[in-house]
Amino acid sequence: MSLLEEVEYLRKSVTEQATIIEELKARLARYEHPKNSNNSSIPPSKDENRPKRNQSLRVKSGKKPGGQKGHKGTTLSFKEVPDRIEKIIPDYCNCCGKDLREIESKLDSKRQVVELPPIIPIYIEYQSYKRTCSCGHQQKGDYPQHITNHIQYGPSVEALVGYFSVYQYLPFKRMTELFSDVFHLPISQGSIGNLLKRMGTKSQVIYDTIQSSIAKSKSVGGDETGLKVNGKKHWAWIWQNTMLTFIAISISRGKQTVEKLFPAGFINAILNSDRWKTHIATYARGHQLCLDHLLRDLNYLIELESTQWAIDLKNLFKKALELKRKNPQYDKDDNLVVRIETEMDDLLSTQLKKEKTPKTVIFQNSMIDYRKYLFPFLYDKDIPPDNNGSERGIRNIKVKMKISGQFKTGHDAFAKLRSIIDTCIKKDLPVLHAMQQIATFNKEFG
Numbered sequence: 001m002s003l004l005e006e007v008e009y010l011r012k013s014v015t016e017q018a019t020i021i022e023e024l025k026a027r028l029a030r031y032e033h034p035k036n037s038n039n040s041s042i043p044p045s046k047d048e049n050r051p052k053r054n055q056s057l058r059v060k061s062g063k064k065p066g067g068q069k070g071h072k073g074t075t076l077s078f079k080e081v082p083d084r085i086e087k088i089i090p091d092y093c094n095c096c097g098k099d100l101r102e103i104e105s106k107l108d109s110k111r112q113v114v115e116l117p118p119i120i121p122i123y124i125e126y127q128s129y130k131r132t133c134s135c136g137h138q139q140k141g142d143y144p145q146h147i148t149n150h151i152q153y154g155p156s157v158e159a160l161v162g163y164f165s166v167y168q169y170l171p172f173k174r175m176t177e178l179f180s181d182v183f184h185l186p187i188s189q190g191s192i193g194n195l196l197k198r199m200g201t202k203s204q205v206i207y208d209t210i211q212s213s214i215a216k217s218k219s220v221g222g223d224e225t226g227l228k229v230n231g232k233k234h235w236a237w238i239w240q241n242t243m244l245t246f247i248a249i250s251i252s253r254g255k256q257t258v259e260k261l262f263p264a265g266f267i268n269a270i271l272n273s274d275r276w277k278t279h280i281a282t283y284a285r286g287h288q289l290c291l292d293h294l295l296r297d298l299n300y301l302i303e304l305e306s307t308q309w310a311i312d313l314k315n316l317f318k319k320a321l322e323l324k325r326k327n328p329q330y331d332k333d334d335n336l337v338v339r340i341e342t343e344m345d346d347l348l349s350t351q352l353k354k355e356k357t358p359k360t361v362i363f364q365n366s367m368i369d370y371r372k373y374l375f376p377f378l379y380d381k382d383i384p385p386d387n388n389g390s391e392r393g394i395r396n397i398k399v400k401m402k403i404s405g406q407f408k409t410g411h412d413a414f415a416k417l418r419s420i421i422d423t424c425i426k427k428d429l430p431v432l433h434a435m436q437q438i439a440t441f442n443k444e445f446g
Helices: 002-033 154-169 172-181 190-202 204-216 257-262 277-281 291-305 308-327 335-349 358-369 387-405 411-424 429-440
Strands: 130-132 137-139 220-231 232-240 245-250 266-273 284-289
Touching: 130 172, 154 172, 154 190, 154 411, 154 429, 172 190, 190 204, 190 411, 190 429, 204 245, 204 266, 204 411, 232 257, 232 387, 232 411, 232 429, 245 257, 245 387, 245 411, 266 277, 284 291, 291 308, 291 358, 308 335, 308 358, 335 358, 387 411, 411 429
Parallel strands: 220 266, 266 284
Antiparallel strands: 130 137, 220 232, 232 245
């Protein structure tokens, strides 16, 4: 081999090694700067080997923890007319031993104890009689429409099954124990599943009304999360705003689900979401990206590639959020928002070096593509800058999965009832009362 050939060979080897080193450095960076709940959409429960607590995106308010000044606490209060009175009257003087039974007693003080009575099921028997008419026809009394079996559980039991399963997340087995131990009522897991299915059927009208109202809303947030149904991967979807929540469970995470549930999209709404393509592709009056998601993404980029560009964009988003806190809505020609928009355009036009900060460049290109989805919240008081409401709503599915592991049955009923429960909570309506109203709705038997 000639000297020139050897030099060329060594040059190629160095180039190849440099490429391999860069690839290895990039792979190593993933371990040195792993994604977690502080710098991505990964939930805190999935964080691994973190030496410190989760860092919230919230800024410290300076207030001490606990109840603030002027906050009214709640304490157990006396019942004006108690159900039972136990009088404690002394018969003898502890000082001299004198008999006090002939002396009139006077009330000195009182204390109350709150107890629960034993809960015993009430069995109501419906008896149908018959009468023979002069024409010879025997006329029998008709049972109420909801009485369909020789013995069955009534609406009060149905309501509690819905309340315990969907609102309190009790698995079927633990619910059977609760009914047996507390209510002295035997009930099987199969019966619980049937009662939940019945509750789901009865709730259909309310569920459809919520779905229709969401489709017409001015502001909607959307999110989705995975879950298991009989061992198979499914997806729980949520669309919600400050007054309504609609949850559906589907086998698809794609546009098929949205097209089925909301074929016309959200013609009146600004749709708030993370950058999941299905939400972005959903037809709506406009879109708003969740700034909390973007801030976490920027945290990761700052840790990974340490670019000033990511730091500047993070600070700009924080400025925009601060404007929203000060004033819920601005005019487009307001100097404060014009400055925000101008700084955003300047950052997006900045030339970044792809070879040094590839992840940041990808993020910048994404922001260029979704430029008009960044600040709609500044111009409309009804549009939130984040999608936290959807994340809070979808978290109920995760809690249910943590406790039960998966759905074996009843996932559709859960979605319907949870939609109604969350909507009731937002409207300050009592949840158990809502379950009772659904349980007494007998349209399915008409």
